[in-house]
Amino acid sequence: MSQLKQFFNSSIGKKLVMATTGILLILFLVIHLINNLLLFGGPDAFNQNVALLESIKPLIRVIEVILALIFIYHIYNAYKLWWENKKANPEKYAVSAKKENSTIYSRTMVITGSVIFIFLVIHLYTLWGKYNFGMEGSENYFEVIKTLFANPIWAAFYFIIMIFLGYHINHAFQSSFQTFGWSSKKYTPLVKKIGTFLAIIFAVGFASIPVYFFLISLGGQG
Amino acid sequence: MSEKNIDLTLNIWRQESPEAKGHFEKFEEEISPDASILEVLDEINNRLEAEGKAPIAFESDCREGICGTCGLVVNGHPHGPLPKTATCQLHMRNFKDGDTLYIEPFRATAFKVLKDLIVDRSGFDKIQVAGGFISFNTGSAPDGNAILISKELADQALDAAECIGCGACVAACKNSSAMLFVSAKVSHFALLPQGKPERYERVQSMVKVMDENLFGSCTNTYACEAECPKGISVLNIARMNREYFMAELKTGTDE
Numbered sequence: 093m094s095q096l097k098q099f100f101n102s103s104i105g106k107k108l109v110m111a112t113t114g115i116l117l118i119l120f121l122v123i124h125l126i127n128n129l130l131l132f133g134g135p136d137a138f139n140q141n142v143a144l145l146e147s148i149k150p151l152i153r154v155i156e157v158i159l160a161l162i163f164i165y166h167i168y169n170a171y172k173l174w175w176e177n178k179k180a181n182p183e184k185y186a187v188s189a190k191k192e193n194s195t196i197y198s199r200t201m202v203i204t205g206s207v208i209f210i211f212l213v214i215h216l217y218t219l220w221g222k223y224n225f226g227m228e229g230s231e232n233y234f235e236v237i238k239t240l241f242a243n244p245i246w247a248a249f250y251f252i253i254m255i256f257l258g259y260h261i262n263h264a265f266q267s268s269f270q271t272f273g274w275s276s277k278k279y280t281p282l283v284k285k286i287g288t289f290l291a292i293i294f295a296v297g298f299a300s301i302p303v304y305f306f307l308i309s310l311g312g313q314g
Numbered sequence: 315m316s317e318k319n320i321d322l323t324l325n326i327w328r329q330e331s332p333e334a335k336g337h338f339e340k341f342e343e344e345i346s347p348d349a350s351i352l353e354v355l356d357e358i359n360n361r362l363e364a365e366g367k368a369p370i371a372f373e374s375d376c377r378e379g380i381c382g383t384c385g386l387v388v389n390g391h392p393h394g395p396l397p398k399t400a401t402c403q404l405h406m407r408n409f410k411d412g413d414t415l416y417i418e419p420f421r422a423t424a425f426k427v428l429k430d431l432i433v434d435r436s437g438f439d440k441i442q443v444a445g446g447f448i449s450f451n452t453g454s455a456p457d458g459n460a461i462l463i464s465k466e467l468a469d470q471a472l473d474a475a476e477c478i479g480c481g482a483c484v485a486a487c488k489n490s491s492a493m494l495f496v497s498a499k500v501s502h503f504a505l506l507p508q509g510k511p512e513r514y515e516r517v518q519s520m521v522k523v524m525d526e527n528l529f530g531s532c533t534n535t536y537a538c539e540a541e542c543p544k545g546i547s548v549l550n551i552a553r554m555n556r557e558y559f560m561a562e563l564k565t566g567t568d569e
Contacts, residue, residue, distance in 0.1 A: 102521055103491070103531040104558045173531050177489035180423050180530030186325070186338065186416040189390030193486060193540035201533065267534040273556030275549050 106173055111268035113166035118265065118290070120159060125297045132304065135234040142233045167209055174202045197263035204260040211253040218246070241305030250302040258295030262288050319344050320411040324354070326370055327418045332426050332434075338416065347407035351394065351417075352377060352384060354406060371430035377402040379543065382478030385485070386431055387418040392482035393543045400480065400543040420481055422490035424528040435481050437527040438495060442479070444523040445516035446499045452508050461507050474502035476544040483538035483546070489530030494538035496524050497554035498546045504557055514561035521558060 099105045130138045145152055190199060197204075218240060223233050241247045265287030269275060274283075322343050329336030345354055352374050359369035375383035379400040386401045388394035394404040409415065417431065425433040463471075477498035484492050500517050503509030509516075532551060539548045 099562050102558075103493070103525050103529075104521060104555055106531055107533075107555070108559070173533070177491075177530040177533070180528055181421070181488060181490040182423060183421045185387055185390045185418055185421060187390040189395070189541075190488065190537065192395075193391070193537040194488075194535040198533065198535035199488060263534075270534050270548065270552050271555060273552045273559065275552035277549065280549075 106169060107271045109165065109169045110173070111271035113162050113169070114264050115268050116162050117166060118261065120162075121261075121294055125294065128298065128301055131234070131237065131301055135232070138234045139232060163212070167205070170202065170205055195263065197259050198267070201260065201263055204256045207253065207256045208260060211249075211256075215250075237301070238305050238308070241302045242309035244306060247302040247306035251299045254295045254299035257298065258291040260291075261294055262291035265290055318411075319346055320406065320409065320413075321345075322406070322409060322412075323414040324358075325414065325416045326355075326358075326431070328370070328430055329419075329427050330429065332428055336427065345406050347405065349406050350377070350402055351386065351388065351404045351406065352402050371428075371432050373432050374402055379403045380478060382480035385420055385433075385480045385482060387416075387420060387485060389416055392420060392485040392541045393480070397540075398543060398545045400478070420485035422484050422487075422529070424490055424492070425481060425484060433481070437529065438479050438481060438492070440527055441492065441496055441520050441523045442499065445512070445520040446503075448503065448508055449512060463506065467505055471502050471505040474498045474505070474546065474550050477502075477542075477546050478544060480543060482541050482543055484529060486537040486541035487530065487532075488535060488537065489533055490528075491532040491538075492524050492527075492529040493532040493551050493554065494542060494546055494548065496520050497550035500554045500557055501550040504553070513557060514565055517554060517557040518561050518565070521554075 100109060127141060130141050219236065222236055241250070266280070266284045269280070269283045322345055324341040324343055325338040326341060327336055328339045341358055343354065343358065345357075349357070352372070355370055355372055362369045372386065373383050375381045377384070379402060382400075384401040385393060388401070388404070393399060393401045394408070396404055396408055419425075419427050419431045420433045420435075421427075422433075424437045425435055427433050475498075477495060479495060481495070483494035484490050500513075500520060503516060504513040534548075534551075536548050539546065
């Protein structure tokens with residue numbers, strides 16, 4: 093057991109934790125996005141799906157707990173790494189050449205990650221919390237979302253965060269492949285392209301929801 | 315010979331001792347474009363000594379890019395801005411008249427500045443001692459074709475063996491991670507038949523010592539590969555990860 097602990101506390105073990113939890117979170121985002129896109133099908137299509145998920149609520153609750161643990165481990169491990177790495181490299185050079193030797197995506201993971209973390213807490217409160225533990229009349233999840241994004245501040249907030257998400261995923265996907273050791277001259281260029289493709293799909297896909305509902309609210313009808 | 319000398323402003327890091335607070339000292343120099351950056355430092359030192367001042371401390375040995383002793387950070391680039399070039403091979407023709415250069419030591423908690431531009435890289439020695447060798451006698455040079463190694467494998471092993479252990483990867487990394495160095499050493503043994511029997515013990519003990527010596531963790535920014543004077547590929551890091559995972563799975567399973 094202590095050997096296993098040693099493994100996960102090694103620099104490579106911590107990488108593996110980031111990569112594994114990260115890939116699982118990407119899988120979650122895929123499912124999340126598919127569900128979101130049902131919003132374009134109108135209130136009936138979306139609420140029917142909500143009702144379906146409601147019918148298997150105990151299972152959903154179990155998945156939510158697992159998902160929360162994955163999120164927590166991913167975030168905790170990231171901050172631990174960030175803190176240790178800061179200690180390993182406290183002094184900066186007089187002239188920075190970072191722009192020339194690495195991508196902005198790779199250098200800003202802790203920043204984009206932190207923004208997404210803050211968003212996650214707010215997002216859980218504004219939608220998930222409101223629906224699950226919220227006021228009366230929240231049976232209609234579609235309405236809850238529609239009302240939220242009629243507010244331009246909320247719509248803009250969600251929209252901007254999704255750009256950060258795209259940045260995060262663009263580095264994350266190919267980085268996890270490298271961590272698993274699945275890198276080669278042959279496949280890595282393709283993996284990088286798939287990562288960028290996923291990043292764009294996530295950013296555009298998720299950001300389209302607040303934009304859509306905000307535009308509807310301008311039209312004055314649903 | 316290039317015809318015209320160039321004027322450069324050099325800001326060079328001076329630090330009396332590991333504990334002392336360092337600062338940049340400014341030198342205005344007229345330099346031959348054919349001089350290497352180490353020769354420029356030699357010239358400045360000759361003058362400083364003639365003036366009775368302390369010369370700038372820096373390391374160098376072979377001056378032909380293969381020993382890994384020299385290592386300066388020039389304008390934020392370990393070994394200077396020219397790709398795949400060690401400091402000693404960096405000539406002043408790569409700079410323009412009127413340029414300002416900042417010359418600093420490698421910066422990392424694991425590489426303590428000893429004096430001026432010299433850092434303590436004994437952390438690398440400790441990692442090497444932990445497993446960067448073959449512990450049994452491999453005999454004299456084997457007969458040709460007695461041990462068959464494919465060209466592809468030999469190329470990969472020799473590419474990894476190109477690592478000169480200079481520490482530029484640590485200096486370039488925002489986390490001061492030594493993974494490129496360690497992975498090059500792990501790869502160059504793990505790929506060849508002579509290195510295979512000890513591959514798992516090797517990767518485990520080298521990573522352990524790396525972690526103990528205040529090097530940071532890798533976050534895949536690949537700055538190391540971009541700055542490496544020998545162009546060591548980050549694919550070696552992926553290979554080291556695989557070796558490490560296999561080592562974790564294989565050791566302690568056969569009781």
